[in-house]
Amino acid sequence: MSLNPHLVKESFAVIEPVADKAAAYFYGRLFAENPHLRGMFPPAMDVQRDRLFRALTRIVWSVDSPGGLSAFLGQLGRDHRKYGVVAEHYTAIGNALLATVRRFAAEVWDTETEAAWVTAYTAAANIMIESAEADSGVSPAWWLAEVVDHERRTPDIAVITLRTDRDLPYLPGQYVTVQTARWPRVWRTFSIANAPRGDRVIRLHVRAVPGGWVSTSLVEHTRIGDTVMLGPAVGTMTPADSARDILCVAGGTGLAPIKAIVEHVIGSGRRPGIHLLYGARRARDLYDLADLIRMQSSFPWLRVVPVVSDQPDYDGVRGRVTEVMERFHSWAGHDAYICGPAAMVDDAVRRLRRSGMPAAHIHRDVAHGES
Numbered sequence: 001m002s003l004n005p006h007l008v009k010e011s012f013a014v015i016e017p018v019a020d021k022a023a024a025y026f027y028g029r030l031f032a033e034n035p036h037l038r039g040m041f042p043p044a045m046d047v048q049r050d051r052l053f054r055a056l057t058r059i060v061w062s063v064d065s066p067g068g069l070s071a072f073l074g075q076l077g078r079d080h081r082k083y084g085v086v087a088e089h090y091t092a093i094g095n096a097l098l099a100t101v102r103r104f105a106a107e108v109w110d111t112e113t114e115a116a117w118v119t120a121y122t123a124a125a126n127i128m129i130e131s132a133e134a135d136s137g138v139s140p141a142w143w144l145a146e147v148v149d150h151e152r153r154t155p156d157i158a159v160i161t162l163r164t165d166r167d168l169p170y171l172p173g174q175y176v177t178v179q180t181a182r183w184p185r186v187w188r189t190f191s192i193a194n195a196p197r198g199d200r201v202i203r204l205h206v207r208a209v210p211g212g213w214v215s216t217s218l219v220e221h222t223r224i225g226d227t228v229m230l231g232p233a234v235g236t237m238t239p240a241d242s243a244r245d246i247l248c249v250a251g252g253t254g255l256a257p258i259k260a261i262v263e264h265v266i267g268s269g270r271r272p273g274i275h276l277l278y279g280a281r282r283a284r285d286l287y288d289l290a291d292l293i294r295m296q297s298s299f300p301w302l303r304v305v306p307v308v309s310d311q312p313d314y315d316g317v318r319g320r321v322t323e324v325m326e327r328f329h330s331w332a333g334h335d336a337y338i339c340g341p342a343a344m345v346d347d348a349v350r351r352l353r354r355s356g357m358p359a360a361h362i363h364r365d366v367a368h369g370e371s
């Protein structure tokens with residue numbers, strides 16, 4: 001049976017406006033038919049439901065561009081090993097998914113659409129299963145990490161240093177999922193804030209988000225000597241192989257992956273000019289400035305520019321970091337790395353594109369952490 005992306009997309013478009021209801025129905029159906037699977041998921045399913053739809057949306061809209069899609073599915077399959085997902089579970093999930101799309105896309109549903117979904121799901125599940133199986137021969141499903149340092153830099157931001165039990169391979173700019181002992185089965189993503197050094201040390205920048213289970217647990221209730229679990233490193237905002245100068249734009253704790261990339265470039269022996277525009281609401285939120293200034297004094301090609309958006313008496317550069325970026329300099333000929341609140345990242349990308357920077361030179365990370 002051949003893939004029919006058009007039918008899959010058309011029926012999915014009918015479901016997107018009622019995504020919340022469809023996701024709730026999907027999980028209700030999955031657990032009613034397979035009660036033993038409930039224990040694999042966290043007690044509160046709200047974040048999980050969002051995550052399902054985000055992944056599904058990405059898969060459906062790239063179903064006709066197989067290269068990128070199969071890389072994403074392969075990564076998803078490997079990452080799902082930490083939940084204990086095995087090949088048999090894909091049948092249960094496929095049945096619940098099909099029942100969900102059949103019900104919520106009833107107005108466009110017919111036998112051809114059903115066949116298109118079965119073909120697409122089978123192909124996707126096979127990629128995930130195969131990549132998980134291949135990975136199980138070479139890599140653990142998750143890592144244990146001990147907290148070796150915990151610095152509360154502001155009332156709600158901590159810089160946490162972990163040492164993993166085994167080598168956790170990653171590239172600068174990538175992120176990991178974290179589970180704390182306090183909240184079993186609840187995983188949240190955080191970027192690794194240091195370049196790999198071969199000593200199994202990983203640093204995270206965490207802001208305790210109101211109501212955020214994992215972030216609050218990490219900032220307020222985690223102590224040196226505690227252990228957390230980490231999933232494999234993922235993410236595509238990694239250093240480009242290029243000779244261009246570099247613009248980095250970081251908002252809040254979005255600094256984490258940017259710092260790893262800057263550390264990597266400095267350690268690589270290259271000498272590009274690097275501008276790091278680091279935005280925060282108030283001066284006291286520039287939680288890592290002292291460290292960045294130290295990096296700047298040992299690497300004269302780095303220029304760190306703190307930008308404060310919400311403190312009229314701040315004695316330095318004031319404004320939104322993206323506006324400052326635009327009026328600061330012409331960035332033609334640079335590579336740009338951008339991370340922070342989603343709206344900030346979108347705004348920075350829009351401004352850089354408008355100034356003529358090619359999309360291929362812009363490296364961004366989608367918002368994650370706990371928000």
Ligand SMILES: NC(=O)C1=CN([C@@H]2O[C@H](COP(=O)(O)OP(=O)(O)OC[C@H]3O[C@@H](n4cnc5c(N)ncnc54)[C@H](OP(=O)(O)O)[C@@H]3O)[C@@H](O)[C@H]2O)C=CC1
Nearest residue numbers: 190191251252253254256280281309340341343344368369
């Ligand atoms: N911890 C981690 O490992 C990682 C975190 N992230 C993400 O980074 C974000 C960091 O959040 P947080 O530390 O709370 O940051 P803040 O909400 O404190 O924002 C930081 C700065 O970004 C500015 N900003 C916000 N929106 C815009 C916009 N639309 N245009 C221009 N500037 C803007 C803010 O200005 P203003 O005063 O105008 O709001 C502020 O100066 C989160 O979304 C998190 O998910 C991403 C990757 C890794």
